[in-house]
Amino acid sequence: MTDSRSYHHGDLRRALLAAALEAIEEVGPVALSLRDLARRAGVSHAAPAHHFGDKAGLLTALATQGFDLLTQTLTEADGDLLEAGVAYVDFAVTRRAYFEVMFRPELHRSDDAELIAAQGRAGAALRAGVATLPTGDAPADPGRDALAAWSIAHGFATLWLAGALPDRVGDNPREAARTVLRRLTT
Amino acid sequence: MTDSRSYHHGDLRRALLAAALEAIEEVGPVALSLRDLARRAGVSHAAPAHHFGDKAGLLTALATQGFDLLTQTLTEADGDLLEAGVAYVDFAVTRRAYFEVMFRPELHRSDDAELIAAQGRAGAALRAGVATLPTGDAPADPGRDALAAWSIAHGFATLWLAGALPDRVGDNPREAARTVLRRLTT
DNA sequence: GGCGAATCTTGTCACTGACAAGTTTCGTTG
DNA sequence: CAACGAAACTTGTCAGTGACAAGATTCGCC
Numbered sequence: 505m506t507d508s509r510s511y512h513h514g515d516l517r518r519a520l521l522a523a524a525l526e527a528i529e530e531v532g533p534v535a536l537s538l539r540d541l542a543r544r545a546g547v548s549h550a551a552p553a554h555h556f557g558d559k560a561g562l563l564t565a566l567a568t569q570g571f572d573l574l575t576q577t578l579t580e581a582d583g584d585l586l587e588a589g590v591a592y593v594d595f596a597v598t599r600r601a602y603f604e605v606m607f608r609p610e611l612h613r614s615d616d617a618e619l620i621a622a623q624g625r626a627g628a629a630l631r632a633g634v635a636t637l638p639t640g641d642a643p644a645d646p647g648r649d650a651l652a653a654w655s656i657a658h659g660f661a662t663l664w665l666a667g668a669l670p671d672r673v674g675d676n677p678r679e680a681a682r683t684v685l686r687r688l689t690t
Numbered sequence: 691m692t693d694s695r696s697y698h699h700g701d702l703r704r705a706l707l708a709a710a711l712e713a714i715e716e717v718g719p720v721a722l723s724l725r726d727l728a729r730r731a732g733v734s735h736a737a738p739a740h741h742f743g744d745k746a747g748l749l750t751a752l753a754t755q756g757f758d759l760l761t762q763t764l765t766e767a768d769g770d771l772l773e774a775g776v777a778y779v780d781f782a783v784t785r786r787a788y789f790e791v792m793f794r795p796e797l798h799r800s801d802d803a804e805l806i807a808a809q810g811r812a813g814a815a816l817r818a819g820v821a822t823l824p825t826g827d828a829p830a831d832p833g834r835d836a837l838a839a840w841s842i843a844h845g846f847a848t849l850w851l852a853g854a855l856p857d858r859v860g861d862n863p864r865e866a867a868r869t870v871l872r873r874l875t876t
Numbered sequence: 877g878g879c880g881a882a883t884c885t886t887g888t889c890a891c892t893g894a895c896a897a898g899t900t901t902c903g904t905t906g
Numbered sequence: 907c908a909a910c911g912a913a914a915c916t917t918g919t920c921a922g923t924g925a926c927a928a929g930a931t932t933c934g935c936c
Contacts, residue, residue: 512901512914532796534720539892548916550895555914559893607852610718614853627856647858651866652842652873659845660837666793667800670813673837680837687838688874698883698932725923734885736926741883745924878936885930892923899916906909 517555519545524566528601533563533611563605564612564619570602571622578629586682586689588633589657593681596661603661630654653688660684703741705731710752714787719749719797749791750798750805756788757808764815772868772875774819775843779867782847789847816840839874846870 513519523544527536538559539549556562577595581587596603605611612619634650660681663669673680699705709730713722724745725735742748763781767773782789791797798805820836846867849855859866 510901516914534796537892538894547914549892550917551915553894607848607854609853610720623854648869648873651846651855651859651870655845655849655870656838656842656874657845658849659841659843659847661845662793662848663841663844667795668793668809669837672833683834684837684841687834688842696932702883723923724925735923736886737884739925880933880935882933883931886928888927889925890923891925892921894920896919897917900914902911902913904909904911906907 513545513547513551516545516547516551520552520555520562521566521569524562525601528566528604533601533605533608536563538562560611560613564616566602567606567612568616568619568622570599570606571619571626573599573602574606575622575626575629578626578633581633583633585633585653586685588630589653589685589689590678590681592657593661593664593685594678596665597677600665603665607658653685656685656688657681699731699733699737702731702733702737706738706741706748707752707755710748711787714752714790719787719791719794722749724748746797746799750802752788753792753798754802754805754808756785756792757805757812759785759788760792761808761812761815764812764819767819769819771819771839772871774816775839775871775875776864776867778843779847779850779871780864782851783863786851790851793844842871842874843867 520541523541524536527540527544536559538552541562542549542551545551552562556565574592574595577591578588581591631646631650634646634653661677664673664677664680669680706727709727710722713726713730722745724738727748728735728737731737738748742751760778760781763777764774767777817832817836820832820839850859850863850866855866
């Protein structure tokens with residue numbers, strides 16, 4: 505993959521982001537080391553700084569990518585709130601590295617324009633999914649319902665990732681999420 | 691507070707935990723430095739290791755305390771699921787340092803016996819609160835309902851702490867949580 | 877009074893993020 | 907095609923950190 509003969513890597517930025525995803529899966533975003541990423545990519549320890557400035561810059565880029573991937577995932581389940589919720593949980597579990605970075609502002613440059621834009625797109629996709637919620641008998645409050653739906657999906661995903669859920673929930677996050685989320689959508 | 695004349699601190703373990711709470715409020719559990727805690731307590735840089743072994747040991751002790759405080763909080767709202775949920779969110783916001791450590795297993799020694807016991811007590815308190823949920827017309831599934839309630843409270847709290855919620859939610863976490871949680875309890 | 881154990885200190889090491897300054901390559905312009 | 911400025915990357919360095927080892931001081935109990 506890396507030529508290793510040339511002075512210029514050629515695609516270092518992408519390689520570092522890919523290595524970061526791997527490393528985060530292994531040791532979490534906290535223990536992520538820029539120097540380790542540099543070693544994985546076969547470059548010197550200071551090379552990452554040129555592309556991302558510092559560690560927060562790299563994680564900001566990763567979070568931005570993550571929000572766009574989440575937007576895509578949510579959009580694909582359009583119209584069906586339950587499926588959007590399941591997709592949200594599935595995203596968190598299968599693309600854990602992204603998810604773990606996305607909702608930790610202390611790891612980002614929160615003022616990054618691209619990050620804010622990506623967050624906005626994901627928020628719009630979320631709200632679009634909730635618009636289809638059946639109102640039932642109670643007076644519908646779209647804002648309230650959107651928050652409730654987001655909260656339950658996000659909470660379930662977070663607890664799953666933290667390993668905090670009891671064993672009897674099983675090992676299939678999609679199925680378990682569907683069961684729990686149905687509590688809200690019916 | 692510290693005598694600074696005596697070789698022995700006298701209550702270093704407690705002082706370190708208190709300093710850790712302060713430091714985590716300021717910089718988060720990730721950037722927490724044992725050496726900084728030692729400075730705050732007026733002891734040498736290696737003193738903390740004697741009481742907690744390493745950083746994970748200190749955070750494990752903090753998480754254990756946190757789960758017991760949460761248990762106490764939940765128990766005080768006994769019988770009322772909605773109030774228990776509000777109390778859960780309020781705990782997360784007002785005792786942020788505890789909450790941020792409690793649900794990050796990568797920061798703990800997950801095999802710590804006291805931690806596991808405290809987690810068990812908190813889980814029992816959670817389930818006790820859910821038992822009072824009105825069954826309504828649908829066939830009640832206590833396990834499912836408990837997960838749903840926990841997820842929505844945990845998710846709302848987490849999103850609030852992450853600063854991910856839109857501005858229009860306001861700045862009163864108890865009130866906002868009550869509104870959202872009512873979506874589940876009525 | 878004395879002795880073992882608990883508590884705390886000093887010293888050290890490898891690792892990390894950040895920065896500075898130098899080297900190589902790329903791309904574009906004349 | 908030459909050359910020149912910018913981009914990409916390297917080497918070198920510094921302070922801060924967690925962890926460990928070994929020694930000093932104090933406590934508590936027999």
